[in-house]
Amino acid sequence: MRTDTRKQFVETTSQLLHERGYEGTSLKDILAKSGAPRGSLYYHFPGGKDELVCAATRHGVDYVSEFLRECFAADADPIAAVRAYASEAGRELAESGYILGCPVAPIVLDGIQSPELGDICREAMATWQDIIAGRLRLAGLEDERAMSFAALLVSAIEGALLVARALREVTPLDRVGSELAAQLTAMLQEVEDSHE
Amino acid sequence: MRTDTRKQFVETTSQLLHERGYEGTSLKDILAKSGAPRGSLYYHFPGGKDELVCAATRHGVDYVSEFLRECFAADADPIAAVRAYASEAGRELAESGYILGCPVAPIVLDGIQSPELGDICREAMATWQDIIAGRLRLAGLEDERAMSFAALLVSAIEGALLVARALREVTPLDRVGSELAAQLTAMLQEVEDSHE
Numbered sequence: 586m587r588t589d590t591r592k593q594f595v596e597t598t599s600q601l602l603h604e605r606g607y608e609g610t611s612l613k614d615i616l617a618k619s620g621a622p623r624g625s626l627y628y629h630f631p632g633g634k635d636e637l638v639c640a641a642t643r644h645g646v647d648y649v650s651e652f653l654r655e656c657f658a659a660d661a662d663p664i665a666a667v668r669a670y671a672s673e674a675g676r677e678l679a680e681s682g683y684i685l686g687c688p689v690a691p692i693v694l695d696g697i698q699s700p701e702l703g704d705i706c707r708e709a710m711a712t713w714q715d716i717i718a719g720r721l722r723l724a725g726l727e728d729e730r731a732m733s734f735a736a737l738l739v740s741a742i743e744g745a746l747l748v749a750r751a752l753r754e755v756t757p758l759d760r761v762g763s764e765l766a767a768q769l770t771a772m773l774q775e776v777e778d779s780h781e
Numbered sequence: 782m783r784t785d786t787r788k789q790f791v792e793t794t795s796q797l798l799h800e801r802g803y804e805g806t807s808l809k810d811i812l813a814k815s816g817a818p819r820g821s822l823y824y825h826f827p828g829g830k831d832e833l834v835c836a837a838t839r840h841g842v843d844y845v846s847e848f849l850r851e852c853f854a855a856d857a858d859p860i861a862a863v864r865a866y867a868s869e870a871g872r873e874l875a876e877s878g879y880i881l882g883c884p885v886a887p888i889v890l891d892g893i894q895s896p897e898l899g900d901i902c903r904e905a906m907a908t909w910q911d912i913i914a915g916r917l918r919l920a921g922l923e924d925e926r927a928m929s930f931a932a933l934l935v936s937a938i939e940g941a942l943l944v945a946r947a948l949r950e951v952t953p954l955d956r957v958g959s960e961l962a963a964q965l966t967a968m969l970q971e972v973e974d975s976h977e
Contacts (some may be wrong), residue, residue, distance in 0.1 A: 596845070604804045604892050605804055605891050605892045606803070606805075606887075606890050606891040607802070607803050607804075607805075608801055608802050608804035608805030608891070609802075609803075609804030609891055609892070610821070612885055645954075647814050647929075651823050665910050666849060672958055684892075686890070687943075689947060690886075690890055690943055691802075691891075691941075693943055693946050693947045694802050694882070694886055694887050694943070694946075695801050695802040695804070695887075696800050696801045696802070696805070697882075697947075706939075706947040707947055707948055707949070708942050710947045710948055710949070719878070732956070733956045733959065733960050734960065735962070736941070736944070736952065736953045736956040736957065736960075737937055737956060737957050737960045738945060739940065739953075740936075740937045740939075740940035740941035740943075740944050740953050740956075740957050741936045741937040741940055741957075742936075742940065743936075743939070743940030743941075743943050743944060744935065744936035744937055744938065744939030744940030744941070744942075744943070745932070745936035745939075745940070746940075747883075747885075747886055747890070747936075747943075748906050748932070748935060748936050748939060749941050750890075750908070751885060751889045751902040751903055751905070751906045752891050752903055752906055753903070756932065757932045757935075757936050760928070760929045760933060760936075761931040761932065761936050761937075763929065764929050764930065764932075764933045765933070768964055771967075
């Protein structure tokens, strides 16, 4: 029961952050949307909005990290992983009515209002790039090339989520997915050729 | 004098949108930052915040469109243009203390609060992609390939601005610029080879 209430607060906050950003997410809205009493919110989150936003952002970041670790696992095909990253991001965005994008984006664009939130955002971006770069090194790419492609991939998906939300169509994610899958195919082919 | 006051309101609003997003930008803050009387704001912008935000976003979008038209002009090198787009975005972000990114992003991520703002955001994304795709078609790329690369480029720069702001370093923009310049070089080489 206690855990359920806590979880519900986190999910409600997460939803509001996606809808209207950090500044547009008020404690009043979180309470109204969750239907829980104010005392319950402060019981679970004595730090108020800041603590709730940190928990919601961490929750979203962990979800993405876990998804990427699965996609880019050592025994998974990295080219299929690039496609899956783009298509899953597009699917979630479209199914939510063009609301659910990256959990870090609304925090970053509202100016990152606390050092703790800053740490969560920085670590998220570094972790996601590292997961992808790790798999690419395993596939034979040199360190700098792997990091560079990982930065391009994370940036392109982040941006495509934004462009897609503006256009209200998933085409940018489809295009980013197929362009980068093709590019990675060529890069891995080059690695293979150089070993022959 | 009238024009100067109007311009100052637009610039102040634009700055606040970059700093804290749509929801974090209040009329009170705009007035405090601009130092102008409230009557003057309503004289120039009878529609209040919505009219001001539309004007500020349009101002930012026009600035980017003009920059891209110059970079991707018919007589300019498209590969140099890709590099210039990334490095200029990175320079402005870093020089502003990691504040100045895309003028459309804070509007999109706060949920696009009016049909007019929606039109501005959608048109901006379409226009930027069209400018780039137009130059790539001129360089010999087929229509779908040109549109696809343009979508990737705009998305990657949008996303790199966000990742760079989270990390407080311009590395993502450097990496996106050099990865995509290399990719375009290979694509244009292929076009040239196919004509031999």
